Amino acid sequence: MKDSPRGQERLTPRDRLLFTVAFLVPPRFTPDRVRRDRRYRKLDQRRFIAWFLALPLLVYLIFVVSPFLQAFFYSLTDWTGYSATYTFTGLDNYQRMIEDDKFWDSTVNSLLLLVLAPLITLALGLFLAYMVNVGGRRVGGGGGGGVPGSRVYKVVYFFPQVISIAVIAVIWARIYSPTGLLNEGLGAVGLGSWERESWLGGEVAVWCVLAVLCWSFVGFYVVLFSASMSSIPGEIYEAALLDGAGRAVTFFRVTLPLTWDTVRTGWIYMGIQALDAFALVDVMVPEHGMDVLPSYLFEKAFRDAQAGYATAIGVALFLLTLVFALVMMLVGRRERVEL
Known part of the structure; x- marks a missing residue:
């Protein structure tokens, strides 16, 4: 050398x-x-x-x-999914996808769930976790303590997480049925004019799915945010109290900044869960009631034997998920707050 x-x-x-x-x-x-x-x-x-x-x-x-x-x-072929033969078709599947009205309806439904499900679920999770952990009586003249029975509340909120999503879909399909609990309850309180013959068909179907999606996941985020909030030293809440901060100011100026990394991670995870609402839609919603991208992909691949076109839809779903995750990581980036 x-x-x-x-x-x-x-x-x-x-x-x-x-x-x-x-x-x-x-x-x-x-x-x-x-x-x-x-x-x-x-x-x-x-x-x-x-x-x-x-x-x-x-x-x-x-x-x-x-x-x-x-x-x-x-996705560049006309493969049926049931044979070993296929023909290379180039970008024909993507051209067809652009001109497919049902694909765009499914995409709109998926985007609606993608935007609203994380927003509603995480907002409820943060609120409930804050009230359970910090929103109780003031302890020893210091910061807020947890409400009595906070552990029981966490178990109750988390309970939907231990139920299979298929079971949840079956239960809520019965609730939304013409003779289900929802219509019966509306009639019992004098709101019979609000009853619907089909809650899971037409324009309101996506909102019904959104409600079930938020209900089934909010307990997970209550427990997740509770664990994050429990790591915040009580002295910080005591200092905020001495400065005259109320509960709302304490939440937005102390709790939310110190749990922001957890919130951002939860937002990405919940967004992916919202995009992957196949089991909920396939079991709960009747055929042709509504579609999201995963259910439309399943229909084309296994019911219509158009696996090539279905994989093109899968590529679009993958890109949508990837863009969402990257945007959330960039938008949610902020300086780390040291305790």
């Missing part, structure tokens, strides 16, 4: 080959010439990280990345 004009050692082609071999083989097979080199320690660290991550990355590439690439390929 020769010193360069800048005082740095330059690797010869043979040395590069030796270091490459040393990187790929176990340490005990490392050539002595490489082992004595002062740069071997850094290479050894990188080799350990690379070998440690090799198997998980291989599994991820095979079972996650590979299906995405295959889906994009099949």
Whole structure:
């Protein structure tokens, strides 16, 4: 090895080959010439990280990345999904998708759920978690304490999370039925004119699905935000109280900034759940009542035997999810608040 004009050692082609071999083989097979080199320690660290991550990355590439690439390929074909033969059609499926009114109706429904479901669910989760953890009586002249029985409230709020989404869909389908609890309840309080023959068909169907989606997930965020709020030192609430801050000011100036990272993560997760409302719509909503992108994809792939077109819809759904996650990560980025 020769010193360069800048005082740095330059690797010869043979040395590069030796270091490459040393990187790929176990340490005990490392050539002595490489082992004595002062740069071997850094290479050894990188080799350990690379070998440690090799198997998980291989599994991820095979079972996650590979299906995405295959889906994009099949979206360029007329594959039916039930045969091994197909014809390459280029961007015809995407052109058809642009001209498909039912696809756009499904997209509008998915976007409506994407925008409103996280907003409503997280707002309710934050409010309920704040009231359960901080909104009780004042403790010892200090900040707010939790309401009596706060643990029971958390269990009650979280209960829908332990129920299968299919069971939830069946229960609410009965509630929304013409002779269900909703119509019976409206009639009992003198609002019989509000009764509907079909709550899960027409324009109100998406709002009914939105209500069930929010109800089924709000308990999860109550528990999640409660855990985040419990990590906030009580002295901060005491200082806010001494400064004359009320509950609303304390929430927006103390609690929300200190739980913002959790809120942002929850927003992304809830948005993905809203886009993936297939099970809820497929079980609860009657056929042709309404569609979201996953249910329309299922219809084209398994009922109409148009797997090529369905994978094109899947690519559109993937891009929509990706854009949503990136936008939320950029918009929600802020300086970390240190306690």
